[in-house]
Amino acid sequence: MxxxxxxxxxxxxxxxxxxxxxxxxxxxxxxxxxxxxxxxxxxxxxxxxxxxxxxxxxxxxxxxxxxxxxxxxxxxxxxxxxxxxxxxxxxxxxxxxxxxxxxxxxxxxxxxxxxxxxxxLGITEIPGSALTGQYTYHDSCSALRECGIKEAPRLLLDAVTGLERLEMAENETCCGFGGTFAVKFEAISVAMAQQKVEHALATGAQYIISTDTSCLMHLDAYIRRENKPIKTLHVADALASGW
Structure with a gap:
């Protein structure tokens, strides 16, 4: 195709x-x-x-x-x-x-x-994909609410060899980025990122994975500033790992 x-x-x-x-x-x-x-x-x-x-x-x-x-x-x-x-x-x-x-x-x-x-395409597994560790999935507002995307990324990620899913609390809650929202309402935005990262850390996962680099960039900035032991990863990067 x-x-x-x-x-x-x-x-x-x-x-x-x-x-x-x-x-x-x-x-x-x-x-x-x-x-x-x-x-x-x-x-x-x-x-x-x-x-x-x-x-x-x-x-x-x-x-x-x-x-x-x-x-x-x-x-x-x-x-x-x-x-x-x-x-x-x-x-x-x-x-x-x-x-x-x-x-x-x-x-x-x-x-x-x-x-x-x-x-x-009806594909739920990318042959050869491999990534060792545990991940928690962040449902971005746009993916979930505007596009109705929820199961597809989980199906694909769960099929990655060596990768285990651990769902975090309030995984459907906004990360706080929101484009210009993060600039106009910085304090609220940072607090929302903190809450999201803390929920992710509570699972014990090594990765936060999502469909949107904007959310991940926002969360990664907080993670780096606070030196938190977790990484962000786009779903495409996870699916392309190991081969």
Whole structure:
């Protein structure tokens, strides 16, 4: 199956290794991966900050970067947050416009990595994946509430040789990042990160794994500052381990 990659600006600039590991995983299950180098951002930062006109400009470019064609290739991303933006917020941005039909076409084709593997391809194990240790899973707000992603990443991670899941308390509670929320409400944001990390540490796990690098970056900053004995890891990096 041929697929298009959507690498969010956040991943491209700060976590490019995660993008490459997603390519590694997709190719391992037989996908032919395509990448449009003209792609930039989905428009989420502007949209969440209330700049809807500016967000619409960026979103319109996104539609042109991933056009529907004869192949109608799936668009796969390592960020549930950005996938949620395209699926849901674009409905408001393009309502009643000439771009609305194009948006509906893209809405049906865009998937976060783990839901694409499990729900579209029917794959629940990446051959050769191996990572020794125990992990606890963080359900990001965007993955869980905007995309309905819960079981897919757990199924894939539980199949990684040597990796054991330990569920933490309140795993569906926000980590406190929220984009500009972390800047505007720093004290609350840090307190939420502290609570999340403490719940993770209580399990005894070595890793916090999630679908969103933004959440993981936020948690990792707190972990590093407080010198806590736990690491963060994106699901794509975990699935690409050991081979």
């Amino acid at each position: 041929a697929v298009d990659l959507f690498i969010p600006c956040f991943v491209d600039q700060i976590f490019p290794h995660t993008a490459m590991n997603m390519v590694k995983v997709l190719e391992a299950v037989g996908c032919e991966v395509h990448y449009n180098a003209n792609q930039t951002c989905c428009g989420q930062p502007a949209y969440n900050a209330g700049y809807k006109a500016e967000a619409c400009t960026v979103a319109r470019k996104f539609l042109h970067d991933f056009p529907a064609g004869a192949s109608d290739r799936y668009v796969v991303s390592p960020s549930a947050s950005c996938v949620g933006m395209v699926r849901n917020a674009y409905a408001e941005l393009f309502e009643g416009t000439d771009d609305q039909p194009r948006y509906y076409g893209l809405q049906r084709r865009i998937f976060e990595l783990t839901e694409f593997l499990v729900d579209v």
